[in-house]
Amino acid sequence: MSVNKVVSVSAEMGKDFRIHAQLGNHLAFIDQPEAAGGTDKGPNPLQLFLFSLAGCIASIGRIAANQKKIELRGMKVNVEAGMNAAGLMGKPTEDRVGFQSFKVNAEIDADMTTEEKQAFLDEVCARCPVHDNIGKATVVEHIAQ
Missing domain, CATH: 3.30.300.20 (K homology (KH) domain)
Structure with a gap:
């Protein structure tokens, strides 16, 4: 097995379902729909x-x-x-x-x-x-x- 590129992501969740990550120059969010307890601030x-x-x-x-x-x-x-x-x-x-x-x-x-x-x-x-x-x-x- 030969690996010549490593891609990594670090995500962080606080007190609710909203999770964020800095992806290069971009801040990305994931969440859950309001019906599932989230705030629907992201996919x-x-x-x-x-x-x-x-x-x-x-x-x-x-x-x-x-x-x-x-x-x-x-x-x-x-x-x-x-x-x-x-x-x-x-x-x-x-x-x-x-x-x-x-x-x-x-x-x-x-x-x-x-x-x-x-x-x-x-x-x-x-x-x-x-x-x-x-x-x-x-x-x-x-x-x-």
């Missing part, structure tokens, strides 16, 4: 996770298009993920706690056939680190201090 973690997948696919799409000299006028990426929320609520379930399936639908605005668009999306998803982490087992170590 919830699951929405942000799906946005990360959609955003990574679109970003890699732009990189790949530039490399291949494809005029990519735009790309709309929709991500849906299904889960059983019982586990995250502390209720007994046989299902895993996380998402059980993902569906990515990309509308690619470029002069390409449907087959070329599918091949392009397949390549983009193969190059997307977030897609890779979702699709393959990744070691996650967690340490309480």
Whole structure:
């Protein structure tokens, strides 16, 4: 295994559900809806996770298009993920706690056939680190201090 880049984020939560992190030059927030006890000042973690997948696919799409000299006028990426929320609520379930399936639908605005668009999306998803982490087992170590 060769690691030549490390990306890190440090997030902080206070007395409520609102969590913030300094992401480079950007201050980001996640929260919960008011109905769930939050203040609805930001997306919830699951929405942000799906946005990360959609955003990574679109970003890699732009990189790949530039490399291949494809005029990519735009790309709309929709991500849906299904889960059983019982586990995250502390209720007994046989299902895993996380998402059980993902569906990515990309509308690619470029002069390409449907087959070329599918091949392009397949390549983009193969190059997307977030897609890779979702699709393959990744070691996650967690340490309480």
